[in-house]
Amino acid sequence: MTACPSCGRENREDALYCVFCGVHLGKEEKGVGLPSPPSTGLVSPPPSKGAPGKRKARVLLWIIPAFLVLAAVVVALLLLRGGDGMTVAEYKEAVGKIHSRTGEEYEVLEAELEEIGAGMVEPGDPQELRQFIAGLETAEAKLEEFLHLLEESCEELQGLEPPKGVETFHREVLDFYERCQRWSEDLLSVAAYLREAFTLLASPMGTAAEFAESESASQQEFMNRLDDLEMKLKNSLDGLRDLDPPVSLRGWHERFLEVWNKLPAILSDARKATVEGDAQALSALDATMEEWGQECEALESELERAFEEIEAGLSALEEEAEDLDLRFQNL
Numbered sequence: 651m652t653a654c655p656s657c658g659r660e661n662r663e664d665a666l667y668c669v670f671c672g673v674h675l676g677k678e679e680k681g682v683g684l685p686s687p688p689s690t691g692l693v694s695p696p697p698s699k700g701a702p703g704k705r706k707a708r709v710l711l712w713i714i715p716a717f718l719v720l721a722a723v724v725v726a727l728l729l730l731r732g733g734d735g736m737t738v739a740e741y742k743e744a745v746g747k748i749h750s751r752t753g754e755e756y757e758v759l760e761a762e763l764e765e766i767g768a769g770m771v772e773p774g775d776p777q778e779l780r781q782f783i784a785g786l787e788t789a790e791a792k793l794e795e796f797l798h799l800l801e802e803s804c805e806e807l808q809g810l811e812p813p814k815g816v817e818t819f820h821r822e823v824l825d826f827y828e829r830c831q832r833w834s835e836d837l838l839s840v841a842a843y844l845r846e847a848f849t850l851l852a853s854p855m856g857t858a859a860e861f862a863e864s865e866s867a868s869q870q871e872f873m874n875r876l877d878d879l880e881m882k883l884k885n886s887l888d889g890l891r892d893l894d895p896p897v898s899l900r901g902w903h904e905r906f907l908e909v910w911n912k913l914p915a916i917l918s919d920a921r922k923a924t925v926e927g928d929a930q931a932l933s934a935l936d937a938t939m940e941e942w943g944q945e946c947e948a949l950e951s952e953l954e955r956a957f958e959e960i961e962a963g964l965s966a967l968e969e970e971a972e973d974l975d976l977r978f979q980n981l
Contacts (some may be wrong), residue, residue, distance in 0.1 A: 661675065759796045778850065790845065803827055839896040840956075912945075
């Protein structure tokens with residue numbers, strides 16, 4: 651007989667499990683592996699005082715996944731609330747702050763650019779040219795500040811989750827701000843290009859002004875100044891060819907180079923006529939220079955038309971802003 655290590659009752663010598671409590675008696679079974687305990691009620695452990703605790707454990711095993719499912723449902727509902735986005739009132743408040751801040755800064759920029767433009771006279775002499783370049787530098791700085799603000803506004807708008815029914819309007823607002831950003835980038839590139847172009851011309855224009863005032867200079871001094879002017883003009887033209895103009899001014903840039911590339915030949919003819927003392931050739935050069943001046947005036951008119959197109963784009967944006975603002979108020 652073999653005593654059960656759990657209940658102490660005696661079992662047959664060849665028994666593997668206690669017939670009273672079902673506990674394994676610790677004997678090795680002949681053959682491969684150990685059989686699973688019989689599932690009949692005869693060998694199942696009888697209910698004990700600890701059974702309710704086990705039932706509670708089983709209940710907890712059901713409660714835990716049920717709680718996890720409930721938590722998942724709550725999270726899903728929260729995510730859905732976020733997907734629906736903010737309320738219309740919250741949306742209007744957020745967009746209103748962005749629009750108000752940007753609108754105020756645009757009004758400041760517009761006033762500053764008008765003031766800069768009023769002080770930028772046509773560069774007819776070196777001093778006026780320096781004033782013109784300084785005005786362009788100021789315009790660049792103001793545009794960069796406004797462009798940075800537009801970039802921040804676009805980022806804030808992209809981070810908003812509009813309420814249902816407002817998604818299309820929100821997309822239009824975001825598209826509008828992105829177009830304003832591109833317009834500002836284009837205008838900034840125009841200002842930067844003109845500043846670089848006229849800075850390159852500042853040196854030969856200054857020398858040309860001195861050259862024009864040297865009527866009493868000797869022929870040798872005249873030739874020396876002509877050499878200096880030709881060298882500076884060559885360097886300026888090389889720099890102008892390397893410039894990358896904005897898309898809106900590429901045609902104008904080609905025409906600009908075409909006109910200014912005529913000047914070296916005119917100066918060369920002036921040198922030859924002066925050396926040879928050819929009064930007739932010098933008289934003909936006066937007519938040539940007058941024609942060249944007229945071409946420069948035509949360039950100025952083309953540039954004004956380019957700016958008119960930029961202003962037309964701005965006017966279209968302003969009209970769209972008014973339409974969006976009216977729709978925004980009616981949300």
